[in-house]
Structures are given as structure tokens and as C-alpha cells.
Amino acid sequence: MSTAAPSTQPAATDSSRPNDAATDDAASVIGTLREQIDALDTAIARLVLERTKVSKRIQAARINSGGTRIELGRERAVIDHYRDTLGADGAIVADAVLRAGRGAR
Numbered sequence: 001m002s003t004a005a006p007s008t009q010p011a012a013t014d015s016s017r018p019n020d021a022a023t024d025d026a027a028s029v030i031g032t033l034r035e036q037i038d039a040l041d042t043a044i045a046r047l048v049l050e051r052t053k054v055s056k057r058i059q060a061a062r063i064n065s066g067g068t069r070i071e072l073g074r075e076r077a078v079i080d081h082y083r084d085t086l087g088a089d090g091a092i093v094a095d096a097v098l099r100a101g102r103g104a105r
Helices: 020-064 072-086 090-102
Strands: none
Touching: 020 090, 072 090
16 A cells, blocks of 8 residues: 655645635724724714805805805815815815805805
């Protein structure tokens, strides 16, 4: 009876399948980060609502004093501020915030 010599080659593994521990760790990290994003989204929504209320008060004061509801120069300054802070996409964010603050015409 002949016995084969032990192989010095490492056992073949399926490298396309992630390590279970790494997968569990990634899922945990992703879950925690998503909770943080949810909390930030809640805070952002609350701040947009608060900003909208203040914006409507400004609009009412301006209209009551004979001015216009929208002041384009001020809107340009807001857009510039968001762009300076957030980069090119800041203008998109500013536009959404400004639209929310304008309300119905």
C-alpha cells in the first residue's frame, strides 16, 4: 500500500466569496453609517422646515412694505454661498432649498 505524500500546496479557496467575518463586519459598519445618515437627513429636513418658516416671514414683511416676494439678488448670494461651501453641486442644493422657502405663488 502506498501513501501519498502530504501536499505542500495551500488548499484551494473560492476567492470570489467574501470571508463571512468580513461580510458581517461590513454589514455592521454599513448599518451604523446608515443610521448616521438617517439622523443627518432628519436634521437637514428639520432645518429646511425652519428655514422655510423664516423665509415666509421675510416674504410677508417685504410684501407688506410694498416690496416683492422674491429678491433675486439675495437668492444669488444664497446660491453663491452654497456653491462656495459645497462645490459645483451646491447650486443644486441651494435651488432646492430656495424653492422650498418660496412656497406657493
